[in-house]
Amino acid sequence: MWMALGVCLLEALEPRPSVSVRIIVAPLVSAHSTWTSKLDALGLRRLSRLPITAPSGWLHRIPGELLLFEASDTLRARLALDALRDSPEIAWAEPETERTTCDAWMTPPVSAPAQAPPPPTLPPQFPNDPLFRDGRQWGLRNAGTPYAGRAGADVRALEAWSVSRGRDAVILGVVDTGIDPTQPELGGQLADGSPRIRSAFNTADPRESVHDSIGHGTLVAGVMAARTGNGTMFDSLGVAGVCGGDGSGNAGCRIVPVRVTHGGLRTAGTFAIANGILHAAGAGARAINLSFAGSSPSRAERLALATAIARSSIVVAASGNDGYTAGSAARWPAAHAAEGLCIQVGASDSFDERANFSSFGPGLDLLAPGVEVWGTSMTYRGSTGYQFPGCVAAAGTSFAAPFVTGAIGLVAALRDDLLPDDHGPLLRAAARDIGPAGFDATSGAGVLDLERTLQLAARDRAVWHAELAPSVSLAARDSLRVGEPGIAILDSLGGQARVEWWFARAPFTLPDSLADSTLDAPALAWARASRSRTIRDDRTPPWLSTWAQVTRSGPRRYEATGWLARVVDPRAERLDPALSRWIPCPPESARIAVTALAARRMATNGPAPAPASTPAFAVSPNPFRGELSLSGRPGDRLAILDLAGRRVARITLDARGRGQWNGQNEARRRVPPGLYFARRIDGREVVRLVRLD
Incomplete structure (x- = not known):
């Protein structure tokens, strides 16, 4: 029988009749259908509507919109979900769950000299931001003194800025508690007179502004993109951002702020977050920072992450701050990084170790500085009653994630031919390994390395995208049980069926125009799940999503692999023959999307032929x-x-x-x-x- 995810989530709620509960409904047809009368009878109130177009690779039933309803208590919400569970007009319904900011604390500037003499190795002019010069922004450049830490335990920002400092053609989103638009390190005008902050929106309450009330979003935006090289601000202070320009004609990347919280709260609902992701993607954001986490998954968020990739955006999500108590537990939406739907970032400290509080659940990609991180504060008094003098320090994976979002800004300013789900593999390949050799569960690929990232993404390296048509072979006979409805053939069989597992394999060779490796940088190749039409060989997944992988098989040679399942359950004989038995698709339609990034060389025979059986032009x-x-x-x-x-x-x-x-x-x-x-x-x-x- 189905274990409907929305029902399981609701059953986790204690019955508190006086507490209102919101549910998200994903209808397959117009809201003027019979299912709405069921909610009307239960007294549910419709709050908001979010139009959505699912990407082509979405495997479950596709809704045309998401609707947010409010029930007066958990009992009515439970009855509503029960009423909608088997409706043929509903793709799915789930309770809206809350996410919490991933911050630990904030502190005002200390009394250390703001412009201590720079180390002799620091360039005399750039950047001239005081808290960078005196060493407090150790995450960008760690000299080991005068503040605690180990020299070199940083993201190599100074070296990276010699290659890219961001540019205003690149837009980055911040889905958070809002932003202070008057913060001079964040706002202002560009050289052409246009505003640096654009397309601001409040999804929690569209009637209200995006003005931050607690400072979290303002600090996140500052870590990512505070103006760099613009000197002293707020008497004796001032910070540098990862992609904040050069202090002259280049103001760095633009910012799209989206507020998803109410009042002075540090929590946001999954509907508001999904709406925020889609708004930022629609505004042209190449990467979207999301420093919120929760303990249960949401289909609305998952659909928004996939749709963002289809709109050329990738979400960078904080891993969470439960390292002391439940470090390996999944935190959402960051755990969707295991499916290639986002990039999950944990926190490192000034000694190049994982911060003790940093979660390391499934899908952890890499770490970035997250302890005593300096950035921008609100220039007005917030809901807490405190007012910081323009700059503030904080800890948490909330402030590790924007280092990575800013890194994507630097890469996108350098080249615009990388696809959204190319950034995660690139950042992992460039990360500085700090744990056991190679990729490991607690630190992922290691610590963000901006210098190495830009070296691997250099303009003189070519990128090659392809969709390969694999050959398939029968590998095993077993079962498949999916915890979430939405796959037609499985829905007809109660969610579980006997299947054949078919191995999909597509060998490929680097195009002749690409070099296998150079002294400085090897050739890289990876799979892009969002464009692939194969799945993982997981017999009991909570839901189905596309998946593939690439392994190196020899000089210039690689192999892309994935899986298909074919239903051979005897019960399927009574079903409509037109209902496909293949999951996610028949072998002739299977594709594995791959990317190769390598140094250019003179071609001898031209690039490898188009891998698909027939070119589209x-x-x-x-x-x-x-x-x-x-x-x-x-x-x-x-x-x-x-x-x-x-x-x-x-x-x-x-x-x-x-x-x-x-x-x-x-x-x-x-x-x-x-x-x-x-x-x-x-x-x-x-x-x-x-x-x-």
């Missing part, structure tokens, strides 16, 4: 002399690349799916004869072109 004639005709899906954007991987032209197919390239580059000059490549902008197919003289 065609070119003719090929070879060509005058104009080249391209055809495919209407609106597709294609890039023309030279042998070194540099883009020379870009073509958008018209409403009929047609386009032409006249052999000119973007400066309208004829390109020389030779070998070129046409590639989808999202990198999924490549076609080799030959231009004749």
Whole structure:
């Protein structure tokens, strides 16, 4: 029988008749259907609506919107969930759960000299922010003195800033308790007169502003993107942010603040958080910081994380602060990092060790500084009655996560051809190992290393995206039991069935234009779960999500793998033959999305052929002399690349799916004869072109 997740969550609530409970409903059809009468009869009040479009890789039933209702007590909420559980008009329903900020404490500036003489190795001019210069921002640069710590136990910010300092074309989201828009380290105008803070929104109460009332969101934003190199602020203070620009014409990355809390609370509901993620993604945020955590999963959050990736955003989530009591327990939504839906960040201290309070549940990716982290404070008195003088220090994984969000800002400012779920593997590959050799449960891949990250993402390294069509082979016969409804064939069989497990395998070789490794940086390759159409070989998952992995099999050779399940349960014989027996799809539709990132080299035979059985676009004639005709899906954007991987032209197919390239580059000059490549902008197919003289 089904163990419906929403019902299990509600049963964890003690019966408190006087306490109102909110539930999230995901209808398959219009809200003017018969199920609404059931909620009306129970006296539930509709509070909010969130339109949503699920990504193409979503495996469970897809709602068209999320609705938030309030019941006057837990009994009515329980009855409502029971009434909706088996409704054919409902994809799912769940109680809204709360998330709490992942902070431990905040302290005002101490009396140490704000502009102590810089160490002799520190550049004399940049950055000139006082709390960076005197060593208190140890997370950015740790000299070991005058404050406690070990020299070098930092994120290598100074070295990274010689390569990238962020730029205003890159937008980062902060889903939190709000922000102080008047904080000069955060707001203000850019060189073109436009505001640095944009698209602010309050999902907890859209009628109210995003002004922070407790300071948490303001500090998170400051760690991520406080203006760097803008000197002394607030008498003798001032901080640097990870991607805060150069103090001159570059103000760093823009900020989209989303408030998800009410009043002076440190808690937020999962509906408001899901809404905040989607708002920031819709506003163009490349990465979205989320420094909240809770003990139970939410389908609304999971759907929002997947949708954000489909909208070119990745969420960076704090791992939680339960390291003392239940460190290995899953904390949500960060635990969705195990499915590739976000990046989970724990906290390190100034001695390059995991902070004792930092949680290390499933899906931990890496650590970043989270003890005595200095950043921006509100410039007005908050709900606590305290007012800090422009800067404040705090501890918690809340303030480790924005180091990583800022790191993505630096990478995105350097290059814009990485996809949202490329950032997690890149950051893990670059992390500084601090625990047992290799990846481990308590520290993930290690501590964030900005210098190494930008080295691996350097402009002279090429990125290659592909979707591979795997071959499949029968590996085992067993069962599959999924705890969450929404898979049609399993729903018809009560959630459990006898299945065949088929191993999906797609070997691939690096394109000839990519070098296997260089002295400074090896070639990297990884799978992207969001675009793959295979699953994990887990016999009893709580829900189904796409999954794949890539392993190196030899020089320049890799293997992408995943799994398919085929229902062979005798009970399925009575079901509609049109109902697919394959999960998540038949073998001919299976795909494994992969990314390779490596140094460029001169190609000898061109890149590897498009891995899919048929490319999504065609070119003719090929070879060509005058104009080249391209055809495919209407609106597709294609890039023309030279042998070194540099883009020379870009073509958008018209409403009929047609386009032409006249052999000119973007400066309208004829390109020389030779070998070129046409590639989808999202990198999924490549076609080799030959231009004749």
